[in-house]
Amino acid sequence: MTSHILFDVHHLYYLPQFLPVYRVLQSRGISCEFVVYRNRELQAVLDKAVTDEDLPVHWVDSVEDARDYYQARRASWLILGNSFKYLDDLPAVTRTALINHGAGVKGAGHDASMCRVTVRFAEGPYQRRQLQKHYPQGTYVDVGFSKLDPLFSPEVLPGPNSDSKTPALNLIACGLDPAKPTLLYAPTFYPSSIECMSDRWPDEFADYNLLVKPHFFTYTKRRYKAQRRKLEIWRSANNVAIADVSDYNLLPFMAIADLLISDASTALFEFAALNKPVVWCEFLKLRWSYRGPFRYRYARRMDQDILRYADIAVHARRYKDLLAHVQSELADPGRHQPQRQSHTRELMGVTDGQVSQRIVDYLLEGKRPDTAD
Template sequence: MKILFEHQHLYYLPQFEPVIIELKDRGVRNIFFSLSLSVPTIEKEIFKKEAARLEIEIIQANFEPQRRRIIKELNFDIIFIGNKSSLTDIKGKNSFVVMLYHGIGLKSSYYTDLNQNIDLICVESKERQIALREKKYNAIFTGFPKLDFKLKNEKKINDPFLLYAPTFFPSSLEKTIPLFSKLIDYNFIIKLHHFFWTKPKYILLKNKLEKEVQSFSNISISPFREYNIMNLFSQSMLLISDFSSTIFEYLIMDKPIIQTRYYTSRMKYKIFPSLLKKRIDEDRLNQIDFVFNCSEARELKRVIRKAIKNPQLHHKKRMEASDKFLGKIDYGCSKRILDAISDSGIIIGA
C-alpha cells in the first residue's frame, strides 16, 4: 500500500501529522509527501526539514506539471488532500481520495471547494457532516485531527502573553498596527497567516508590521518556521483574531477570545460588497456568540482589559461552541479517520 499526503502549502501538515503517526503505529511504512512546486523557496526548505523529521520521502520533480504527472503514474492507494486544486491531475485509477480540511473557519469555500473525485470527506462536526451530505458528498464526522497533536504535545511556560493571529483577508492587521504603541502594558506574540510570508501583496504589510514593532520589547512576531499556531495556545492568556479558523480551534483552551470585526477591504469588495458576502460563511459567522466583540480598532484596548478582567465570561458559550464546532476532542480523531477509510473498503496496511 502506498499513501500520499498532498500539500498545497506547508500549513496543511499540522492537520496531516497526527494521521501519519497513527498510520505508522499501525505498521504502514510506504508514506510519501508532496508539495506544490509553486510555493517559494522558504516554504520548500521548511517542508523538507519536516519531512526529514518525520522520516517521510518527498516525491521529487523539476516543475509542477511533472510533479503531478509522476504522482498520477504512481497510482497511490490513498491520497490525503486539504484542497482540490491538484486533484484531477494526481488521482490515479485506483486512488482513494480523503479530504482533511486544513481549517474550520468562516470561508464559504468549505462547501464549494469540492468535487466528485473526493471519495471521503472527514469533518470536525456533525453540523458540517449534515451540510455536506445535503450536497451529496460522502462526509463523515471524525473530529479535527489537528487537535490530537495539540492535546498530546501541550507545552507551558511562565510568561503568558496575548496571542494575536490575524488572517490574510479580510484582515484586521493593517488597522491594528498603529495600536501597538498604545498597548505597551501587554506582552504580545503575533502569529501571522502563512501568506504574509509567502505572497508579495501580503509581505508588504508584514514588513510594515515589523518596522512598527521593532522597538517594542513587549511584542514579538512568531517566525515563519513556527508554522503550527497550536504550539502557542497553552502559553497564551487569550486570543485576538478576526476571521481566522483559529477562533474555533482556540475553543479547546476555554480562554477568552476577542474577535476583531474591523478590517481593511479591497477595492473590488468596496465596489461590489456582495462578493465579500459570498466569500464569508455568513451563517457560521452569525453563530459566533462566544467571543468578546471588537467592532472598531479604537476599542481594542478597552476590550482587552475587559477580557482579562472577566476571563470566565462566555465560559458556558465556549463550552457549547466547542461541542458544536469541534466535535470530539479525545485524542481519537486520527483513529476514526483511518477506521472510516477501512469501513469504505480500503484496508489500511494491505
C-alpha cells in the same frame, strides 16, 4: 489491504492537519510518503519543515508531476488537503480522502470539487450536514478536527526532532516574561486588522506578552507589504515575539496563549475549542471598492455562516476598544464559555485527542466512528 498511503502537500499549511494522522499511521506500521510541491521562494522553509518532522518525502514541481507520480505509485490511499483536478486520472486502486485544512465554518470548504473524493472527513456535525445537504452523492464521515489532537492528547507529538514533549512555545526562549499573561494575535491576510493596529501597540499593552502569528500569505504575497512593515515596527519591542514564515503551525502558539485576538477566521474557532477567551477584531483595512458606500459589497462577500457563531467571542469594533476587552475577558475567562463549548461541538466535533485514530480506523478498516449528533 492498505499497503501505502500518500499525503498531497500542495501548501505547507496542510501539514498541521496531516501530521497527527501520519503519526498514528506510523504507530500502526503503515508505509507513508509526503508529496511536497517545490517552491523557489519558500524552498528553505519547506526543507526545514520536512527535516524537523523527519518526513519521508517525494518532491514534485507541479500538480501534473504529482499526478504522474500517483499514477506510477498506485498507493492504497491519497490524502488531500484541498481539491485535486486530476482525480479522474488516478489509478483505480487508489482511493482518495480529503482532510480540509480549515474548520467547517469556511464556505470554501463546501465547494463541489472537494466532495468528489472517495471519502470526505468532516470536522463536526455542522459541516457534515452542510455537505450532505448540498452534495448528497458524496461520502462524509464526521471525525472531528485532527489538527487539534496534539493539544488534547499529548502523546500525539510533534516530530522526533522537536525539543519538547508538549506542543507549546517556551516563553523564555522567545524573550518573553512567563509572569505576564500571554496574548496571541493571529490575524488573517484579508481583510485584516493588522494595518489598523497602532504602531505603539506593544507599549499600550506593556503588561502582556504579545505573540504575533501572521497568516502565511502575509509573508508570501507581495500585495501585503504594508502588513510586513507593521510587523517590523513591533519587532523591536521587548514584550513581542513575531512568528517567522517557517512557523507554519499555530498549535505551539495556541498552547501557551491565555487569549486570542483575531479577525473573522477559523483561528477563532480553533482557539475557542481550548475553552480560552477570544477577542474578534472588526476594525479592518478594506480595499477601496469595499469602503464607504460600497461596504455592502464586503458584507455580501463575508461568509454568512461564520456570523451565526459570532457570540463565541467579544467583538472589538475599534482598536481603542481592544485593551478594555482583553482586560475584561482575562478577568472573567468563563464569560463566553457556554457559547465556546456549544459552538465547538457543532463546528469541531469531538475534541478528545482521538480524531486521528478515527481517521486511521476508517482508512484501514472502513470503521465509522460513533460521533453522530
